[in-house]
């Protein structure tokens with residue numbers, strides 16, 4: 403039976419986001435691997451979201467990134483605007499409050515962010531050991547997504563670039579270890595994505611949501627209803643604050659609160675497209691009505707920008723022909739960035 407036929411029998415009216423323990427992620431025991439693959443497959447087809455525990459990103463790396471984000475967003479607005487994303491290649495850098503609109507039918511997003519992608523480590527940064535263990539070479543900075551990162555100066559936010567890149571390398575290492583799981587969940591060989599993920603086509607964003615107080619306006623969200631664009635997102639959310647909500651197929655918003663010790667993994671449009679909808683790119687949003695500041699850190703991990711988003715074997719059938727235009731990953735991400743920030 404093709405995967406697509408099997409997937410159609412799954413019930414997508416989920417009421418909660420499952421938790422998957424990654425403790426056995428690198429185990430070679432076939433039974434343990436089968437069990438893990440089967441959990442990932444179920445979550446990808448039914449929900450498009452899951453939490454992972456034992457994810458391997460050290461607590462210290464998370465804390466340093468969070469503290470750097472807090473210091474960065476506390477800078478005066480004029481200083482942050484020097485690196486405004488609209489002035490940079492492919493929207494790297496700072497996005498002010500209300501500058502983006504993820505939900506084309508909603509209001510602008512009540513969040514500010516700082517985005518960057520892969521970059522070559524410089525030996526003096528002290529990151530060489532981490533970089534070399536998680537990335538085998540060049541970031542893909544040619545073509546549609548060309549353009550390097552921009553950073554505040556060391557004097558403005560001491561240690562910012564270092565802490566941000568350290569988190570980036572840890573999260574991309576986790577992402578790279580997860581691609582074989584997704585491949586196996588699609589009945590492909592574990593190396594299926596290897597030649598499509600040679601460069602880290604991963605964008606990381608530090609996000610800050612001010613508390614929404616006063617009159618509750620149902621249109622204004624921290625980030626409006628949207629799907630993510632890459633293959634999958636690795637999301638750290640600040641403990642203790644409920645903000646993230648996920649839409650099930652009955653159009654109910656299901657809370658996805660931070661679960662201590664976990665990260666959220668959610669699938670995006672690239673996976674949905676190449677699997678012809680077998681993997682769900684689930685709509686979600688975040689609204690911070692907690693009364694305190696909220697920070698989160700998504701890392702959006704895609705396939706290489708030059709690779710075409712073509713259908714995967716088993717994901718099309720006579721009844722379910724491929725339903726998307728075939729575009730390159732880079733062209734797809736670039737078009738979505740433009741739509742979000744030039745609304």
Ligand SMILES: O=C(O)CCC(=O)C(=O)O
Nearest residue numbers: 625630639646688698700
């Ligand atoms: O801040 C969050 O919890 C969600 C962020 C998000 O969905 C995104 O940046 O795409």
Ligand SMILES: [Fe+2]
Nearest residue numbers: 628629630686
């Ligand atoms: Fe998202």
